[in-house]
Amino acid sequence: MSANIDKTLAALADPCRRRAVELLGRQPHRAGELADMLGLSAPAMGRHLRLMKQSGLVEESHPEFDARVRVYTLREGAMAELKRWLADTEAVWVTQLAAFKAHVEKKPQ
Structure with a gap:
């Protein structure tokens, strides 16, 4: 697992940060x-x-009229690597569980 995925998962570990991502x-x-x-x-x-920004989940910008105001947005593609890892992991589990099911359902001869 890459360091980027670790940072993303660490950032998403907190319920407040997950809710912020939803918002x-x-x-x-x-x-x-x-x-x-x-x-x-x-x-x-x-x-x-700050933690979400360091993990690459969000970006901040400043409106032209007031540099003191920070507007946060989700960074496009921030979770792409995590999504790929989850899809790969799911594929492994699907294969393993299908093989286990076939083994369990195999009728003795």
Whole structure:
């Protein structure tokens, strides 16, 4: 498993960060909006967003009119490597379980 997948899974391990990903999947949000929606303090939300940014899940931008405001969006393709790994892992399990089922259902001769 690659370091990128490890970072992604570590970022998604926290329920607040998973909820933030769900919210950002609908539309971009300011950090303060996310904090309000998740019932978190601004510093706590900042820590979550910093970790999500370091893991490559989110990107931040600043509106032209106010550089103090940070708007967060999901980074396109951020979970592509994780999706591939999950698909590969699922394929292995499907093959293994199908072989096990065939073995169990095999009638003795």
